[in-house]
Amino acid sequence: MAERNPTVPQVEDPLERQFNDKRETILQTPVETLTEVKCDTHELETMISSLGEIVEVPVVSVPRYATFHSSVIATGKKGSDPDELFWPAGVAIHEDTHQIFVANRWNDRVEIFSETGEFLYQLGVGQLSRPWGIATHGDSVYVSCWGDHTVSKFSLTEMCRVRRIGGEGSDNGQFIYPHQLTADPIGRVFIADTGNNRISIFDPDLNHLRNNTFY
Numbered sequence: 001m002a003e004r005n006p007t008v009p010q011v012e013d014p015l016e017r018q019f020n021d022k023r024e025t026i027l028q029t030p031v032e033t034l035t036e037v038k039c040d041t042h043e044l045e046t047m048i049s050s051l052g053e054i055v056e057v058p059v060v061s062v063p064r065y066a067t068f069h070s071s072v073i074a075t076g077k078k079g080s081d082p083d084e085l086f087w088p089a090g091v092a093i094h095e096d097t098h099q100i101f102v103a104n105r106w107n108d109r110v111e112i113f114s115e116t117g118e119f120l121y122q123l124g125v126g127q128l129s130r131p132w133g134i135a136t137h138g139d140s141v142y143v144s145c146w147g148d149h150t151v152s153k154f155s156l157t158e159m160c161r162v163r164r165i166g167g168e169g170s171d172n173g174q175f176i177y178p179h180q181l182t183a184d185p186i187g188r189v190f191i192a193d194t195g196n197n198r199i200s201i202f203d204p205d206l207n208h209l210r211n212n213t214f215y
Helices: 014-027 031-036
Strands: 044-048 054-058 086-091 100-104 108-112 118-121 133-137 141-145 150-155 160-166 178-183 189-193 200-201 206-213
Touching: 044 133, 044 150, 133 189, 141 178, 150 178
Parallel strands: 086 133, 133 178
Antiparallel strands: 044 054, 086 100, 100 108, 108 118, 133 141, 141 150, 150 160, 178 189, 189 200, 200 206
């Protein structure tokens, strides 16, 4: 008889427990009272609640581009008006302006809010199909779309889309359900190409550099 692996005891991390408790409290708090919830730490993560609200919650560690606040903010509500959200997906915080960019999935557009949650403007109206991931770097905003297997680049200076790449497939520069994406400090864009089991890497102008494949 084969020897059974011994059960490894689970050790509870007190910091993780504190984080989960605070997250649960915030996501269960009515929107109108969220600004009254104080944090014991200035380390925050931007999340989207099940009601379609953008929420910042305390975390153990934060990325270099995070914005720090002394209180929790929430914004948005379910709907299709310019300041409303319907199944939002990705969120990005601009490193310089601290504006919040939201991939508004079922409304097929990107919503931009101030760091205090005030609605500012939109990108990609009539140009995006089920946007999912979003990232910013300098003047550029990158958005991945599940609906047409593409990735778009928008210019914040010109306030318009300047390039779109992709289409369904497995060749370099093609995607099958691109998911989240991010940009590194020199502007390279890393895209989780879900259906192709790979990370596709592009330069800032969305020229293909290489793939890292996982099986």
